Amino acid sequence: MYISYDYYRIFYYVARYGSISKAASVLMNNQPNLTRTIKNLEGELGCPLFSRTNRGVKLTPEGKRLYEHIKIAFEQIEAGEAEIVDSKSLQNGSVYISASEVALHCCLLPIFKKYRALYPNIRLHVSNHSTPQAIEALKEGLVDFAIVSTPTVKSTNLEEITVKKFQEVLISSNAYKELKNKIVSLADLTDYPLISLSSQTKTFDFYSKLYEGYGLAYVPDIEAATADQILPMVRSDLGLGFVPEDFIKGVNDIFTVKTTEKIPMREICLIKRKGQLLSMAAKEFEKMMLEPI
Secondary structure, three states: OOOHHHHHHHHHHHHHHHHHHHHHHHHHHHHHHHHHHHHHHHHHOOOOOOOEOOEEEEOOOHHHHHHHHHHHHHHHHHHHHHHHHHHOOOOEEEEEEEOHHHHHHHHHHHHHHHHHHHOOOEEEEEOOOHHHHHHHHHHOOOEEEEEEEOOOOOOOEEEEEEEEOOOOEEEHHHHHHHOOOEEEEEEEOOOOOEEEEOOHHHHHHHHHHHHHHHHOOOOOOEEEHEEEEEHHHHHHOEEEEEEEEEHOOOOOOOEEEEOOOOOOOEEEEEEEOOOOOOOOHHHHHHHOOOOOO
């Protein structure tokens, strides 16, 4: 059975207000049109839906049963419309982000603070992943953006935008104070314990290729699960480690080890799926991410 949506819409408002004249006013229609539509609907269904009273109209038992179903449908439609309107005005919504530790500490925290100050009703869902894990989550449609450090995992289906460049430095505690105020080569450091991110990370690949370029093997003594574990390990005299300069601001019990080999700068990138349809909340977050820092 196919019955026009407009029939049910008029039925819903007449039943809701218990008055054809009130429903006509709300719908900006006239009473004869509404009365004719109700009769057509009753004819289609083969039963009366309203009975007239001195105060307007009253649902029949059949009308009550129909209204219980129609009411749910129209309330859901109205809720959906309200949600879309609120989303367009950024009064609600969600943004899903998969971020690496480096991206979080070197870039994202001040942006999160600014975004939340402007849009307190938008929920941010942030997951902590390595670069390969974050990009895989993006490919699977689990997040709106992957925000990670280079090197990344290239894909023809993904768009990659550089957000910020950052410099990493080699750090040490005073346990190896003989390295302070000296310029040493990476080869000179092979006898010192080295702390690194795990071999499953792109940071490990980055330093493996760097060392390989100088004819050296990159063989860490300790592998950490996340970037923010390296600094406390260095401070505990467990070895040397490469960290972003931002990680050591205000830290006074370590020093940077100067090397003859230049450590290439790395980048923090925002990655999204090509042709991806973003919510208004996600579009505004992307816009904020790409503003000059």
